[in-house]
Amino acid sequence: xxxxxxxxxxxxxxxxxxxxxxxxxxxxxxxxxxxxxxxxxxxxxxxxxxxxxxxxxxxxxxxxxxxxxxxxxxxxxxxxxxxxxxxxxxxxxxxxxxxxxxxxxxxxxxxxxxxxxxxxxxxxxxxxxxxxxxxxxxxxxxxxxxxxxxxxxxxxxxxxxxxxxxxxxxxxxxxxxxxxxxxxxxxxxxxxxxxxxxxxxxxxxxxxxxxxxxxxxxxxxxxxxxxxxxxxxx
Numbered sequence: 001x002x003x004x005x006x007x008x009x010x011x012x013x014x015x016x017x018x019x020x021x022x023x024x025x026x027x028x029x030x031x032x033x034x035x036x037x038x039x040x041x042x043x044x045x046x047x048x049x050x051x052x053x054x055x056x057x058x059x060x061x062x063x064x065x066x067x068x069x070x071x072x073x074x075x076x077x078x079x080x081x082x083x084x085x086x087x088x089x090x091x092x093x094x095x096x097x098x099x100x101x102x103x104x105x106x107x108x109x110x111x112x113x114x115x116x117x118x119x120x121x122x123x124x125x126x127x128x129x130x131x132x133x134x135x136x137x138x139x140x141x142x143x144x145x146x147x148x149x150x151x152x153x154x155x156x157x158x159x160x161x162x163x164x165x166x167x168x169x170x171x172x173x174x175x176x177x178x179x180x181x182x183x184x185x186x187x188x189x190x191x192x193x194x195x196x197x198x199x200x201x202x203x204x205x206x207x208x209x210x211x212x213x214x215x216x217x218x219x220x221x222x223x224x225x226x227x228x229x230x231x232x233x234x
Contacts (some may be wrong), residue, residue, distance in 0.1 A: 003054050007139040016045035024159035025167055028211045038062035043071045043145055047081035059100045061085045068131040068145040069093050106132040121199055127185040127193030135202040142204035146179040148226045150212035189230055196227045215231045
């Protein structure tokens, strides 16, 4: 494993393979260095010693963030690698995994450690998925996990079974959209639309997401199009 620099001196990315419901594809960890020099691990992957050394060279890891209630599997590995770091969980993880130690739950108000640099919104309105979208003002980057997935013909490591489901069943191949669990599970569209509207108020220029290709052009328009089914329904 080797971290890939993405925004110079600010943001690094690390893809990693996962298996889910009989499909195979990549997820993505983001490593954000705050102005203080402290480091945040966003949606961490498993942290073997070599990767821990790479991350530690960037700065002291102070925060481990599990930003979605499907993105917590490797939090214990990150905690073992960086025992001094605080752990912040998306609401819902604390009941699914009460064994995971945490220092706080994420919401609409960011903790003081990053409040001057990173904004966040707890996305409401779904039966099954919870997620805290985060916007890094310094790099104008929106950080998401499942709120947009962007699998295309160019996406590496996407299995044939994933392509079958996303292309022929969900109609999401080459079309950025929320994860199927979101699309089938909106129960309060007004609350969801309010959350998504608040995200669209941020002046982000790119989207780093967990699954599929990064969105690096027309990011606002593509996010709005991805969420049109919720935003345009009463």
